[in-house]
Amino acid sequence: MDVEESQDPSGEAFMAKFAGKTVDDFPDMARGDISSLYQPLDESRQEIRIIRLLPFGRPNGAVHCLQETVSLLDKPKYNAVSYAWGDFTDTVEIICNVTVVQITKAVESALRHLRDKIPTWDSWNDLWIDGLCINQNDLQERSKQVLIMDSIYRQACCTIVWLGEEAEDSAYAMSMIKRLGADSELDGSKPETWLQISDLFEERFWTSIDCLFGRRFWDRLWVLQETTVATGIIIMCGNDEVDWVDLDRAFHFWDYIEWHEPWKHFPDHMISMLTHNKYGKFSTFQYSREKGIMRRGQPLLVNLNSSVTLLCSDPRDKVYALLGISNDDDKPFPDYSKSVRDVYTELLSTKLQHGQNIVTILFSGSGIFQRKHRTCDLPSWICDWAAWSTLAYKPIFFYQRLCFKAAGQSESTVSTTPGSEVLRTKGIVCEKIVSTKQWYLMSPDFWTGFLPRVAARAKYPTGIPILQALFRTVLLDNDRGEMRRLGENQELLSKLAIGFFVHLLRLSLQESDEDTEVDYEEIGPLKAFRLWLSDSVLEEEDNSVLLEQCFLGDEWKTMDIASVVDKVSAQSCYNLFENRASHNQLSTVFFETEQGYFGIGPLCTMTGDKVCVLPGLSVPLAFYRHETHFELIGPCFLLGFMDGEALDLVESGKLSLQEMVVK
Numbered sequence: 001m002d003v004e005e006s007q008d009p010s011g012e013a014f015m016a017k018f019a020g021k022t023v024d025d026f027p028d029m030a031r032g033d034i035s036s037l038y039q040p041l042d043e044s045r046q047e048i049r050i051i052r053l054l055p056f057g058r059p060n061g062a063v064h065c066l067q068e069t070v071s072l073l074d075k076p077k078y079n080a081v082s083y084a085w086g087d088f089t090d091t092v093e094i095i096c097n098v099t100v101v102q103i104t105k106a107v108e109s110a111l112r113h114l115r116d117k118i119p120t121w122d123s124w125n126d127l128w129i130d131g132l133c134i135n136q137n138d139l140q141e142r143s144k145q146v147l148i149m150d151s152i153y154r155q156a157c158c159t160i161v162w163l164g165e166e167a168e169d170s171a172y173a174m175s176m177i178k179r180l181g182a183d184s185e186l187d188g189s190k191p192e193t194w195l196q197i198s199d200l201f202e203e204r205f206w207t208s209i210d211c212l213f214g215r216r217f218w219d220r221l222w223v224l225q226e227t228t229v230a231t232g233i234i235i236m237c238g239n240d241e242v243d244w245v246d247l248d249r250a251f252h253f254w255d256y257i258e259w260h261e262p263w264k265h266f267p268d269h270m271i272s273m274l275t276h277n278k279y280g281k282f283s284t285f286q287y288s289r290e291k292g293i294m295r296r297g298q299p300l301l302v303n304l305n306s307s308v309t310l311l312c313s314d315p316r317d318k319v320y321a322l323l324g325i326s327n328d329d330d331k332p333f334p335d336y337s338k339s340v341r342d343v344y345t346e347l348l349s350t351k352l353q354h355g356q357n358i359v360t361i362l363f364s365g366s367g368i369f370q371r372k373h374r375t376c377d378l379p380s381w382i383c384d385w386a387a388w389s390t391l392a393y394k395p396i397f398f399y400q401r402l403c404f405k406a407a408g409q410s411e412s413t414v415s416t417t418p419g420s421e422v423l424r425t426k427g428i429v430c431e432k433i434v435s436t437k438q439w440y441l442m443s444p445d446f447w448t449g450f451l452p453r454v455a456a457r458a459k460y461p462t463g464i465p466i467l468q469a470l471f472r473t474v475l476l477d478n479d480r481g482e483m484r485r486l487g488e489n490q491e492l493l494s495k496l497a498i499g500f501f502v503h504l505l506r507l508s509l510q511e512s513d514e515d516t517e518v519d520y521e522e523i524g525p526l527k528a529f530r531l532w533l534s535d536s537v538l539e540e541e542d543n544s545v546l547l548e549q550c551f552l553g554d555e556w557k558t559m560d561i562a563s564v565v566d567k568v569s570a571q572s573c574y575n576l577f578e579n580r581a582s583h584n585q586l587s588t589v590f591f592e593t594e595q596g597y598f599g600i601g602p603l604c605t606m607t608g609d610k611v612c613v614l615p616g617l618s619v620p621l622a623f624y625r626h627e628t629h630f631e632l633i634g635p636c637f638l639l640g641f642m643d644g645e646a647l648d649l650v651e652s653g654k655l656s657l658q659e660m661v662v663k
Helices: 003-007 012-018 105-117 139-147 149-155 170-182 203-212 222-229 244-259 268-275 278-295 300-306 340-351 358-363 385-389 444-448 451-455 466-474 490-511 525-536 543-552 561-565 570-585 645-651
Strands: 047-053 064-071 079-083 091-096 099-104 126-128 159-162 233-237 240-243 423-438 588-593 598-602 610-613 621-625 630-635 657-662
Touching: 047 105, 079 105, 079 149, 079 222, 091 105, 099 105, 105 159, 139 149, 149 222, 159 222, 170 203, 170 233, 170 240, 170 244, 203 268, 203 278, 222 278, 233 244, 240 244, 244 268, 244 278, 268 570, 278 300, 300 340, 300 358, 358 630, 423 598, 423 621, 423 645, 444 490, 451 466, 451 525, 466 490, 466 543, 466 570, 466 598, 490 525, 490 561, 490 570, 525 543, 525 561, 525 570, 598 630, 630 657
Parallel strands: 064 091, 079 126, 079 159, 159 233
Antiparallel strands: 047 064, 047 126, 091 099, 233 240, 423 588, 423 610, 423 657, 588 598, 610 621, 621 630
């Protein structure tokens, strides 16, 4: 090929030579490693590389593009592509700068669909896509490009989100998002605006939405920054596209109807399809974009905490991928020569040195993760951010922290120094754990193990009935939907209690293989509760009296379960209870303490661990006490110590505030 032709891609000779051709049509063309495309970039001029897609070819023709270097200082016109990397080893060939190179299939797929959408030769063809525009094999270049990544996406005319090829009814899902987003009258709080949309009551709708948000894009950390700073966003899936604004509107609609009594409008079998739908992943992106626009970024630890479950291939990118949307003055410099241990330790020790940002400790602990899921050995108080990306774990105590005030209004006493592996704090050792058990919501054995104590009208240390304490513990004493403590919404509490009774009866009948014949609506909650107690109570005992003595106690005796039964089905109450409680059982254990308190702790909590309350922290922590120091196991829930009771016991002289060295 003549040099003149390569320098004039708009020329007729170039078009004629490459139009519609595949890589196989050019057996003599140079084939090289992708690194051969890259020349050094001038950091002082904020140089980046962009590619120009050639808008011709048949559907199976190879992607052709030209690469050039531009300076962000010159305000170049281009569009940025945001996508999920996929398998690094799954590569295909394209032609770039008259050289055949290998790129990942995910990049090629995005470029091919964009090429086929471009009918004419114009600036829309100019793209920035990291898989082709950054030399991924050059650690120094990667570090420098990460520093200006926010500027790259912020200055792009548009950011194109590529979800992947059409599959799993994605075309239907995209069309429904566009339809819902474009409906200016749609309001989740006004059922009359959406009850006539028949698709919402079809399984196909919720299944297709679930599949669309089950794609890898929504699990990827880097795209959080990319979508937060983008000027405008177009979402593409196969040949379909939708504006981000339409998706945002649709999301707010779904979110409202999920958390505001969906059982009033949806059949029972669809409730779980709605409440367990993966569309909820969008909330992280929506929140970050909203806050990024309003405040031009948030503190780095806030961003880390809110995105902790998102994935990245390099564990260090859990920090580096968020630098562009963080507004700290002391942000770390991206340095891929540092170990993961050094990056994580230096960051958290710096941020915690004056006792601030203590809430981040709720992500830390040696007992949270199985060893196979840990990124590296870290001091117990240093968060393993990459391990949180494992699907088996959810930071439930962080999410629900605002419901609690275990340390009252006290201020943090945490201190450390940058780079240190030692944390110093004051703390109250409240209880010693004497038994732990794996708990599973659908396991009859877990629940029947408490039956003798329930039947004996045993009391919890705080004076409430044992069964009420168990109910409150598995729900972490709050409704995670409304983020309010149990009892603040009496009607909701009654529904959860009804669902709990149905749950207990179903499990007991499941053991005897009788549940297929039971009509739970006809039985009602009081009889369901009595049937679960079965032989443990006397025949002449009144159902209402049993309920008050074994569950309601003095605190909840005004609960009017009967009036709620007439409004909702037993099945919908069961769905509600199962939805709320099931989230709390993920990778946690149930424990009891020396004084008879119930709690939920990290997966690796063990007998002998101590439950402590630290000043300034709303949630208790479990520790293992070594001879010279404490080891943080992780955050936990301890019913009876979630509202400042530990501080009251210190004031009365029953407990003491002691110095703690944590390693």
